[in-house]
Amino acid sequence: MGENSELSKNNPAIPIKPGSEDAWIEKVLAIGKSIVALEQTTPVTLPLRPEELAEQVDLGISPHGTTFAQVLNDLEQVAALTPRTSSKRFYNQLFGGRDPISTAAELVVAFANTSMYTYKAGGINAVIEEQLMAKISGLLGFSDGEGTISPGGSISNLLSVVLARDNAVHQNGGPFKIYTSELCHYSIRKNANITGIGRKNVRFVKTDDRGRILIDSLVNLIEEDLAQGDSPLMINATAGTTVLGAFDPIRAISRIAKKYSLWLHVDGALGGAMILSKKHRHLIDGISCANSLTWNPHKLMGVPLSCSAFIVHQKGLLEKSLGEEADYLFQSEEEGMADLGATSIQCGRRNDALKLWAAWKHHGDQGFESRVDSLMSLAQETASLIRQAPQLELVAEVASVNVCFRHKTAPAAWICRQLEVRQLALVSHALVGEEKIIRLPLVNLDTTLDDIRLFLGFVVEVAEDWK
Numbered sequence: 112m113g114e115n116s117e118l119s120k121n122n123p124a125i126p127i128k129p130g131s132e133d134a135w136i137e138k139v140l141a142i143g144k145s146i147v148a149l150e151q152t153t154p155v156t157l158p159l160r161p162e163e164l165a166e167q168v169d170l171g172i173s174p175h176g177t178t179f180a181q182v183l184n185d186l187e188q189v190a191a192l193t194p195r196t197s198s199k200r201f202y203n204q205l206f207g208g209r210d211p212i213s214t215a216a217e218l219v220v221a222f223a224n225t226s227m228y229t230y231k232a233g234g235i236n237a238v239i240e241e242q243l244m245a246k247i248s249g250l251l252g253f254s255d256g257e258g259t260i261s262p263g264g265s266i267s268n269l270l271s272v273v274l275a276r277d278n279a280v281h282q283n284g285g286p287f288k289i290y291t292s293e294l295c296h297y298s299i300r301k302n303a304n305i306t307g308i309g310r311k312n313v314r315f316v317k318t319d320d321r322g323r324i325l326i327d328s329l330v331n332l333i334e335e336d337l338a339q340g341d342s343p344l345m346i347n348a349t350a351g352t353t354v355l356g357a358f359d360p361i362r363a364i365s366r367i368a369k370k371y372s373l374w375l376h377v378d379g380a381l382g383g384a385m386i387l388s389k390k391h392r393h394l395i396d397g398i399s400c401a402n403s404l405t406w407n408p409h410k411l412m413g414v415p416l417s418c419s420a421f422i423v424h425q426k427g428l429l430e431k432s433l434g435e436e437a438d439y440l441f442q443s444e445e446e447g448m449a450d451l452g453a454t455s456i457q458c459g460r461r462n463d464a465l466k467l468w469a470a471w472k473h474h475g476d477q478g479f480e481s482r483v484d485s486l487m488s489l490a491q492e493t494a495s496l497i498r499q500a501p502q503l504e505l506v507a508e509v510a511s512v513n514v515c516f517r518h519k520t521a522p523a524a525w526i527c528r529q530l531e532v533r534q535l536a537l538v539s540h541a542l543v544g545e546e547k548i549i550r551l552p553l554v555n556l557d558t559t560l561d562d563i564r565l566f567l568g569f570v571v572e573v574a575e576d577w578k
Contacts, residue, residue, distance in 0.1 A: 135179065135183065138183050139183075139186075141187075142183075142186060142187050142190050145187065145190065145191070146190050146191075146193075146195075146197075147197075147209075149191060149195060150195045150197055150198040150199075151198075153195075153534065154195055154198035154199065154200040154201070154534075155194075155195065155198070155200050155201075155530075155531065155534040155535060155536060155537055156192060156193070156194050156195060156534070157532075157534055158531050158532060159192070164192060167188060167192060168185055168188045168189060168192065169185065194537060197209040197555075199555060199557055199558050199559075199562050200535065200536045200537060200566070201536075201537050201555070202536060202537065202538040202539075202551050202552060202553075202566070203537045203538055203539045204539070204552065205353070205380075205381055205410045205513075205552050205554055206409050206410055206416060206554060207552075207554050207555040208413050208554065208555035208556055208557055208558075209413075209415075210413045210414065210415070210470055212469050212470055212473040212474075213413070213414050213415055213466040213467070213469050213470040214415055214466075215469065216465045216466040216468070216469035216470075217415050217465075217466050219465065220461065220462045220463075220465050220466065223236075223462070225462055226459050226460055226461070226462075227240065227260070227451050227452075227455070227460040227461070227462055227464070228440065228450065228451060228452030228455070228457070228458050228459060228460055229440060229441060229442065229443065229450045229451070229452060230443045230448040230449055230450055230451075231442055231443060231450075233451065233462070236462045236464060236465055237448075237449055237451055239464050239465060239468045240259075240260055240451060240462075240464035241449055241451075242468075243258075243260075243420075243464055243467060243468055243471070244256075244257060244258035244259065244260075244420065244422065245257075246471075247406065247420055247422055248422055250386050250387070251386060251398055251399060251401075251404060251422060252398065252399025253399065253422060253423075253424045255424070255425050255426050256422055256423060256424050256425070256426070257422070257423060257425075257426045257427075257428075257429060257454065258420050258421055258422035258423065258429075259420075259421055259429060259451065259454050259455045259456075260418065260419065260420060260421075260455075260460075260463045260464050260467075261419045261420075261421050261455075261456065261457075262417050262419065262457075262463075263407070263417045263419050264296065264298065264378070264380035264405050264407045264419050265296075265298035265301070265302070266419065266421075266456060267380070267405035267406075267407075267419045267420070267421035268296065268298045268299060268302055268347070268376070268378055268380075268405050269298070269302040269305060269306070269456070270403070270421045270429075270432075270433075270456060271302075271345070271347070271374070271376035271378075271402075271403045271405065271421070272289070272302045272303065272305075272306050272308065272345070272376075273306060273432050273433075273456075274374070274402075274403060274423060274428055274429075274432050275289075275344055275345035275374035275376065275402070275403075276306060276308070276344065277431065277432045278374065278428065278431075279342070279344055279374075280372040281342070281372065282342040283337070283340050283341060283342045284340055284342070285336070285339060285340040285341035285342050286308070286309065286312050286341055286342065287308045287312060287341075287342050287343075287344040288312050288313075288314055288332075288333075288336045288341050288342065288343045288344055289303055289308065289312060289313045289314065289344055289345050289346075289347060290314045290316055290329055290332060290333065290343070290345070290346045290347070290373075291313060291314070291315065291316065291346070291347035291348075291349070292315070292316055292318055292322075292323075292324050292347075292348075292349050292352065292357075292359060293315040293316060293317060293318055294318055294322050294349070294352045294353075294354065294355065294357065295315075295347060295349050295352070295378065296349070296352075296353055296378055296380070299313060299347050299378070300313050308344070312341075314332045314336070316328050316329045316332060318357070320507075321355070321357055321507065321508065321510060322352050322354075322355035322356075322357030322507070322510065323357050323358065323359050323360060324348065324349075324359040324360065324364065326360070326363050326364070326367065329346070329364070329367055330367060333367070333371055333373075337371075343371055343373055344373065344374065345373055345374035345375070345376060346364055346367065346368050346373050346374070346375050346376070347376050347377075347378055348360075348361050348364045348375065348376070348377045348378070348401075349377075349378045349379075349382075350377050350378065350379035350381070350382030350383060350385070350394070350395050350398075351379065351380070351381030351382025351383075351385075351510075351511050352381075353381070353541075354513065354515060354541045354542070354543060354550055355507055355510055355513060355515060355543065356381065356382075356509070356510045356511035356512060356513035356552075357510045357511075358382055358385075358394045358395065358510060358511070360397075361377060361395055361396060361397035361398055361400070361401065362396050362397025362400065363397075364397075365397050365400035365401065368400075368402075369400075374402045374403070375400065375401045375402050375403075376401065376402060376403045376404070376405070377395070377398060377401045377403070377404045377405070378405050379395065379398075379404050379405055379406050380405050380406065380407040380410060380419065381407070381410050381411065381511065381512075382394060382395060382411075382511060383395070383404060383405070383406030383407070383420075384406070384408075384410070384411035384412055384479070384483050385483065385511075386398065387476060387479045387480050387483055388480050388483040388484055388487075389480065390484055390487075391483060391484070391487055394511070401424065402423065402424050403421065403422065403423045403424065404420075404421070404422045405419060405420075405421055406419070406420045406422065407419045407420075408420065408467050408470075410554060411482070411483055411486060411512065411554060412467075412470065412479055412482070413470070413482065413554070413555075413556060414466050414467050414470050415466055417463065418463045418466060418467050420467075429453075429454035429455075430453050430454050433453065433454055433455060433456060434453040434454070435453075437452075440452065440458075441453065482556055485556065486512050486553055486554060486556065487511065487512060489512075489553050489558065489560065489563070490509050490511065490512045490513070490514055490553050491509055492560055492563070493509075493514045493551065493553065493560075493563050494508075494509045494514055496560075496563060496564065496567060497514070497516050497567065500567060500571065502518055502519055502520070502571050502574065503516055503517070503518060503519070503567065503570070503571070504516060504517050504518075504519055506543050506546070506548045507543065512552055512553045512554060513550060513551070513552050513553075514550075514551040514552075514553065515541070515543055515548050515549070515550050515551070516548060516549055516551070517546070517548045517549065518549075518570060518571070518574045520574065520577060521573075521574035521577035522547065522577070523540040523546075523547045523548050523549045524540045524547050525577060526540075526549065526570055526573055526574055526577075527539060527540045527549060529573040529576070530569055530570070530573060533573065535569040535573070536566055536569055538550070538551060538566075549570070551566075
């Protein structure tokens with residue numbers, strides 16, 4: 112402490128901790144309150160170019176450091192310039208809103224600053240994660256299942272390819288082939304490349320007019336590859352596609368997977384939460400027949416980013432593919448004290464389980480069921496409003512929480528940009544077929560039908576300026 116004090120005397124810019132522990136904590140909480148306030152007063156940030164943002168905040172890093180107080184002030188400015196993903200005008204991605212109890216858990220995680228690779232370091236948090244994975248496995252009908260928390264759906268999907276490869280029943284000599292919807296998440300192709308299978312060995316299956324895999328097309332592709340001596344490896348079924356929110360017919364696909372001895376993975380990053388709803392779980396009928404599942408609680412369950420669960424149907428498969436010896440790290444000698452690093456793709460890993468546990472403990476199964484049902488209902492009500500608007504038109508029937516529509520005269524990309532520039536709303540456009548449309552995902556439980564009416568009014572209003 113004395114050495115640090117001497118340095119600070121010679122160079123006042125050397126950052127030291129503030130005199131009072133409470134002072135900086137209170138400042139951080141004040142920044143959080145300011146974010147919440149800005150979501151009400153200015154729900155959409157002005158889209159600035161990188162150089163314009165750099166003019167607002169000094170982003171440079173000095174060789175001599177910067178005072179603690181100044182960096183806290185800089186953090187407050189950064190927060191003010193950050194897109195407001197918890198405001199009710201944010202419709203850009205498949206996450207949004209703020210769940211207070213899981214946000215509180217995130218603060219606890221930051222202060223505790225543990226890692227989840229060993230029981231020795233994670234303690235009770237490792238127990239919590241294991242219990243969560245057991246609960247999800249039970250919901251899915253995986254009686255002997257296990258799981259791990261990953262940084263996001265792309266990594267969970269990567270794990271599915273790794274486990275499918277490591278547990279391949281047969282290889283004919285030709286390259287492995289992965290079969291997936293033509294509307295699948297882009298991570299499927301990326302992960303084929305990461306694992307060495309190769310992008311070119313991903314076979315895209317045709318879909319019907321609602322965005323669901325066509326079984327005949329799937330079988331034809333598998334038969335073609337077998338005839339050429341290639342090695343069909345896995346099928347990736349999607350439960351809630353990124354744009355249309357479509358659900359592939361999992362039970363029918365599972366029969367094909369069983370017939371050809373293929374690994375069946377379900378990318379339920381969005382739609383896995385349907386298992387929580389008695390009304391909507393039919394959308395993932397057959398899920399218990401899958402070998403693995405991706406499920407992102409940071410989507411429909413409203414848990415803060417990022418939180419993705421990868422669940423596999425059989426205990427021991429994760430360690431078989433991911434486990435390694437490391438005496439300097441794994442030192443749990445007693446049975447039942449799990450070192451989660453043995454079943455994770457990561458070594459150092461933040462505690463993303465606690466926020467899910469806190470949210471689930473608070474809301475319960477019934478609370479999450481109500482959440483899913485409410486969001487699904489809101490999507491249908493939104494579709495009805497669009498049908499009633501003479502200037503707007505649905506692009507496809509609503510399959511889950513994504514509402515895809517067009518303005519009849521103004522281009523979707525132009526409308527989305529104008530909404531952002533005018534700070535009215537943040538929403539994305541996407542391709543359906545060859546046409547760019549407006550994709551409106553409804554994942555924020557605070558969003559009301561009046562908010563949707565306001566948003567659609569904005570769309571019509573800015574479209575009037577298109578020439």
